[in-house]
Amino acid sequence: MSGSGRKRPTLVAENRYSNATAPQKAAAPKPAPKKKSAKPPRKKKGPLGFISAFFGFVFRLIWSIFWRGTAIVSLIIAVAVLYTSSKLPSAESLIDGRARGSVTMLDVNGQQFAWRGDQFAGAITADSVSPNLRNAVVATEDKRFYSHFGISPRGIAGAIRSNLQDGNGALSGSGGSTITQQTAKLLCQGQPFDSTKWANEAAYEADCRRSTLWRKVTEAIYAMAMEARYTKDEILTIYLNRAYLGAGTRGFEAASQRYFSISSSQVNPAQAALLAGLLKAPSSYAPTSNLQRSWDRASVVVRLMADQGYITEAQAQDALANPAQLAENAHARQGGYYADWVMDTGPSYFTDDTTEDVIIKTTFDPRIQQAAEGALDWVFENKVREGSEAQAAIVVMSSDGAVRAMVGGRQTTSGGAFNRATQALRQTGSLFKPFVYAAALELGHSPMEIINDDPLCMNIVGSGEWCPQNYDREFKGPITLTQALYESRNIPAILLSESVGRDAVQSVATGFGISSDLADGPALALGVSESTLVEMTGAYAGILNGGSSVAPYGLVELSLRRNPSVPLMGAGGGIGERVIRDESAAQLTWMMHQVIEQGTGQRAKIDGWQIAGKSGTTQGARDAWFIGFTADYVTGVWMGYDNNTPLSGVTGGGLPAEVWHETMTRVLDGMIPLPLPMTAPSGEPAGPVMSDEQAKSLIDLILRDLQNAGN
Structure with missing residues (x-):
């Protein structure tokens, strides 16, 4: 121990760290720098700050509502979809x-030609x-x-x-x-x-x-x-x-x-x-x-x-x-007027209102239909002035009333349109006269009997004096019944009708199928009563078949598609009761044959064929008709205006006869001519239907009847 008072040196163990410096005193760690506190964003002051804050709030609010609303709507839709899905029936x-069924029509060849309703195959x-x-x-x-x-x-x-x-x-x-x-x-x-x-x-x-x-x-x-x-x-x-x-x-x-x-x-x-x-x-x-x-x-x-x-x-x-x-039958365009008519003639619960799929076999012949349509188009293109609004209709049927073709107007492909062949009631004019002569023949008169074609005047109560005229404004004097018919003379028809009795004439006309009200006066013989073309054509078919009535028809058989082999109904028409004797029908057919050979129907003549027929033109030329027949078919033609405007220069023996000729030339092409069922009279012309004294007495009787009717 030293007493000098000096401080003793620190003791160090020698040789503890060889060749190394004695350890240094560890330096104290530096304090971490102080973080600067984040300064709050400076708030915008003034109007801009307020607007920005407001729109931010609105956006957040809308977004919050939108996604929540979307979630709710999606949930509702999902529930609605699942609920609706659970209620759906089987796909089959x-x-x-369909709420209604369909009607498929077959022609005479068994081919489809017309459809009505909702067709489902x-x-x-x-x-x-x-x-x-x-x-x-x-x-x-x-x-x-x-x-x-x-x-x-x-x-x-x-x-x-x-x-x-x-x-x-x-x-x-x-x-x-x-x-x-x-x-x-x-x-x-x-x-x-x-x-x-x-x-x-x-x-x-x-x-x-x-x-x-x-x-x-x-x-x-x-x-x-x-x-x-x-x-x-x-x-x-x-x-x-x-x-x-x-x-x-x-x-x-x-x-x-x-x-x-x-x-x-x-x-x-x-x-x-x-x-x-x-x-x-x-x-x-x-x-x-x-x-x-x-x-x-x-x-x-x-x-x-x-x-x-x-x-x-x-x-x-x-x-x-x-x-x-x-396909060829696709051009039928639903059958047009014929199909509409068949639908109207069948029971509504199997046609217009059917809930079943119905199949109807018909009398329709597409070849004859094309012939009729082609003929009508040709005549209007070549014989009628351009722009004319005149209309025409055609019906072709067999002697039993089976309708083979029907054209109800110039728009030949129409369906659901006004059908002038079945719906237009028009005066028949001289087309009615064969029924007058049929009544006379049935009562024993002869085609060659003489009748007077002389001026005639009557005093019609309430109308004054009535002096009927012939179409040519001429009078021939004594002529045969046959000549009176083939020249379509009015005076003889009136006298003959009054001679045999209007009741007899009305009975014959009604028997042959004329269902409309017939005139009661002497003008009955001149065709002042109304009828349709299909009805008049059916009446002439009765003359061809030997004197029996016919009901025009198109429906042959009706069945359901699900059971086609079981017919539910048969033909809707055909031959009915006898109206006149076969002999009378044969004589009348011969008289009507003379209409074609030397009378008003000569334009309908077809070489090699026997044809009988009659023309008709109504008062004021508002209607023009021609109906003729061969041994195979009866064809009727009507022409006129829907608004009853008079035809210009058209008579039944003119354009209607030409339409008939064009139609039947096409229909008869390739067929073998057959003779008409007619009987020609023998010998010279017979005595008059009535003497001059009888005619005068008949006129006096007519006047008394008219006077009594007026009283």
């Missing part, structure tokens, strides 16, 4: 949902139809059909944009509907037809097609429900069976048979394109209405099929170069 039960499936047809429908109507869930937001947005660009409302014009939505519309969203709510099926369908915002919403829900309940092919099957495709066809099977006479499983690309094109506007694009318009629409479908890879470019070019051709 929805294939044929049987159920098809998406697998059973031609792939060409299935692809054409999908390519045209809904190219994303197999990928969407019933609605297509992209399609709806595109439709709205297109509608707005066209200047329409958002819901006016294109709808952007998927095939599923269109099917929902065809099903009227599950609401069946109710006759107490809708007047008819057309009103029901129009209501189902209404486009309102609410209906669009419910349609979308129903479509999604269908997607949840059915497979894609089941939905497409319903659509293929229920779509309306024009000309009364419901479903693609009916349309394929209607237009091409083949099954929907056999259609080629061109035919498939035409059928699919009808979906846009069935009535406008129906090929039976305008074939060129149908082809134009089909070409658009062909391009869509090619663009979407359903057909090759080569197939597309072939379809465009060779558009679909219609």
Whole structure:
């Protein structure tokens, strides 16, 4: 210990750290730099700050409401879709949902020629139809059909944009509907037809097609429900069976048979394109209405099929170069006037109001119908001044009343139009005179008896003096009954009618089928009473068949499609009771044959054929008629104006006789001429029907009858 008072040095162990420096005292850690406190954002002051804060609040509020509202709406829609889906019936039960049935008419050859109602040719499936047809429908109507869930937001947005660009409302014009939505519309969203709510099926369908915002919403829900309940092919099957495709066809099977006479499983690309094109506007694009318009629409479908890879470019070019051709019977255009008449003659519960699919066999002969239509067109093109509004009608029937053809007006392809052959009641004029002569022959008079064609005047009570004239304003004096008929002289017809008695004349006319009220006065013989062309033609058929009445008919047999071998009813007409003796009918036929050979009907003459007939022109030339017959057919022709305007220079022996000639020349082409069932009189002309004294007495009797009638 040192006592010097100096501080002792620190003891260090030598050699503890070899070759190393003695440890240094650890440096104290530097304090971490102080974080600068975050300064609060500077609040905007003034109006801009207030506006910004307000809009921020509104945005957050709207966004909060939107996503919550969307969630709620989505939940409601999901519940609605699931509920609707649970109520849907099986897909099979929805294939044929027509509220009414159909009527298919067959001609004398057993071929379909006319359709009425909603034609349904049987159920098809998406697998059973031609792939060409299935692809054409999908390519045209809904190219994303197999990928969407019933609605297509992209399609709806595109439709709205297109509608707005066209200047329409958002819901006016294109709808952007998927095939599923269109099917929902065809099903009227599950609401069946109710006759107490809708007047008819057309009103029901129009209501189902209404486009309102609410209906669009419910349609979308129903479509999604269908997607949840059915497979894609089941939905497409319903659509293929229920779509309306024009000309009364419901479903693609009916349309394929209607237009091409083949099954929907056999259609080629061109035919498939035409059928699919009808979906846009069935009535406008129906090929039976305008074939060129149908082809134009089909070409658009062909391009869509090619663009979407359903057909090759080569197939597309072939379809465009060779558009679909219609079957021969497709040109019948629903049968026109004849089919309308048959529908009217059958019971309504099997025709217009049927809920069944009905098949009607008829007497219709398409060859004769074409002959009549062609003849009428030819005469109006070559014999009638251009722009004339005159009308005409033709009826061709057999001697038993079986109607073979009917033209009810110049628009020969019309259906549902006014039928002048069956609906127009017109005065018959001299066409009535054969019934006067039939009554006389039945009472024992001879075709060669003499009757006076002299001036005649009568004082008609309430009308003054009546002095009937012959058409040529001349009088021939004593002539035979045959000459009086073939020259269509009025005075002899009046005298003969008064001689045999008006009651006898009325009885004969009524017996032959003239159902309208017949005149009571002496003008009865001049045809002042009204009748229809089909009725008058049927009456002349009674003369041809030997004197028995006939009821004109077209319906031969009616049955249901589901049981075609069991007829529910037979022919609706035919030969009835005898009216005059066969001998009288044969004599009258000979007298009417002279009308063609040397009288007013010479323009109807056809070389090599025996023809009998009679012309008729009414007072003021408002109606002109000609009815004639061969051994095979009776054909009637009427011409006139619908508004009763007088014809200019037209008589029954003129244009009507020429229409008859043109019609029958075509009808008889290739047929073997048969003789008429007629009996020519023998010997010289017989004595007069009445002497001059008898004629004077008869006139006095007529005047007394008229005086008594007036009192």
